[in-house]
Amino acid sequence: MKRTTFLLLFGFVLSFCQAQSETGGEETAGEEEHVELFTTPATKMGAATSDFGYNLFRVLASREAAANIFLSPISVSAVLTQLSMGGSEQAERQLFRALRYHTLQDPQLHNTLRDLLASVRTSGKGLSTAARMYLARRLRLKQDFFTLVEQQYGVRPKALLGGAKDVKEINDWVAQETGGKVQRFLAKPLPRNSGVNTVSAAYFKGKWVTRFSQSGAMDNFQVDGGTTVRTPMMQQDNYPIKMGVDSDLSCTIAQIQMQDDVSMFIFLPDEVTTNMTLLEESLSAEFVQDLSMTLLPAQVSLTIPALRFSYSTDLLPLLSDLGLSDWLQNPDLEKISAQPAMLSSVNHKVVMETAPEGNQYPSVTSTANHLSYRVDRPFLFLIRDEASGALLFIGRVANPKDLTV
Template sequence: MAAAGVMLMSVIGCSQVSDSTSVFAQSRPPHSESPMPAKSVLPNTKLTTANTKFGFKLFSRILEQEGDKNVFVSPASVAIALDMTYNGASGSTRQAMAKALELEGLTLPEINSSNAALKALLENSDPQVQLNIANSLWANQDVSFKPEFIQRTQEFYQAKVTNLNFKDAGTPGIINNWVNESTRGKINKIVERLEPEQVLFLINAIYFKGKWTNEFDKSQTAQYPFYSTSGKQKQHPMMSQKGKYKYYENEQLQAVSLPYGQNGNISLYIFLPKQNYTLKSLYQNLNAENWEKWMSQFTKREGFIRLPRFKMDYEVTLNNALKALGMGKAFSNNADFSNMGQNFTISEVKHKTFVEVNEEGTEAAATTSVGIVATSMPLDEPFRMIVDRPFLCAIRDNQTGSVLFMGSIVDPLIANGN
């Protein structure tokens, strides 16, 4: 059984605290996990549109930052982590975050209720696909936060709340155990140590498990050449399959949708530049508007697909990318997170992922940590799509349009994307 997981994490710290009484006792029991009711039945399409726009902006900035390397990120994970953090922002910091996250025009209640509804919808996407989303708050027992901030994360994000002694050497292990369990062992460690200024961790974990709707026959997997960006050739195990697929083609690219589970609500999309184009030229046209246009033009076609098996780890710090998107205020000493507490600023946003694609399906995991401290027209004949050169891939929920993962695979033989 193939699996994919997402884990994202916000690390919140403060060196100045007004009092030493935890506010958690004023809201819900520290270890309570009972869900609170969502405020909407269906997610606001404005939120999924905003997440898509933000995701492609972020992906483009990461590509600029990383150059000609493998990249694999979870835009959905980063968006949820920052949406939770956004609940604590105020004033010009909130305005800057709203602009960067494409949340302008959405009220905070709309954002939170839509995230709650999106969680419920994604978790019930397909009877043969597991998709579980979990959130948690781990707080320094000596620090207080605004009750309204805690209550919103509990009500709309169903966050498990736990007070811990951050001076205890065993505290990171407690948090890491929850992460390990929530991602079924795909992410086993996210907290190395606790710095003195860190007082709160917000952690979100998404776990996905499912097989292809039509698995690849392992006996058809064979060694074929894969051509790198420089044109260098390497032999690589390639999976092959014939069938009827949702397919799209224009003068620049070929694209195919490979569904998971019983009803195909979630798919892996592969975008392959044509021979006279490069991955870089494809990315110059990669934005939310073109993405939606491409999505609307997929049609059922008979065809043949040859796809490399690949497996990689990836890690990136998102500070520069988020600052470039207009969130610099949130990283400055003038940041306003007064809806969370006093004198907070984001210190670092880190992102880690893992992905493996094989004959059975896809396995992926991602972690995002946010540290806060004090201050075309289809052809008639069957297509052939030989993915033997750098390509774009994305895992998308087709019901909501949510892009769960995105990747730029320039060399499937490189185990580490860094």
């Protein structure tokens, strides 16, 4: 495995960090051997759902250039995996390849995913998700499929009623599953002559391990084009993070610890730009796992935007770019209905908030610390479950002024 080389911003900080991570520093020296990073069914599943998420994010990012975009890949994986249970063997193989499951060789794949979903939705992690299929009654649906999905994932697919009734049903169910945090999932009825529709939603509000002393103070955020916008920021001196500089990707990377074994990675380009294609193309489960082992600890003056946003989209147009063009033409959902059943929508919505709260105060030091990490220009971030490596959230913030809830 080729490790990314990181250079810290100041020499004295590098010495400080190396003194605190002597054992980790020695491992990166000299010729390196390939190390298998994912060795358990849970971590292998976490890597697969993450790589699917990175692929999906890249497609969305290329279509929505210079825009704020956000996804919760694990909730999309959950609902598309439910859908795969309704296909023929060939259709299942096609979906599994897009979902990156073909690399797993896991005979208990559905059990592994179910257990992973349960573990990342424990209350302390701050994540709640909803994933369900809604199917047209005209398809003469097979009830055995409904029962199979319910037994495996604890949620029963639902037959559509039509029009405004479906909007209310879906919106009420998503709100219930997310503790009332994801509202108005659908703003308009599903497509006319709808067939198979997937619904996936997620809400995240994790808490930091180390709290911030200031939150909500307005500060300048530089946007592409040379202008600035005022946005609420969180700030704290002597904040413990892990960080490094990737000269190949022209960005500084920080890992900020959250409670219950969750962390946020922030990728901050050196220049003010929304063109993050090179960075986006580099993302993979292996790359981010490698980051978690090679970034070095430091105490910094940390300033980050106080994020609060809602984002929704129909992911159906993106699936063809994930190798599913042929499958979309003939999904062969024979276990759902004997009639031809086509995928009509893949609606997805996420809501996320950050707050200054944490269960620890930063350390008090008499030594002046001149290292700062100031996120005041377009950046990319991800939220990751450290135990499994699963990607919970990923987003690109181009202009925080455009974030809405």
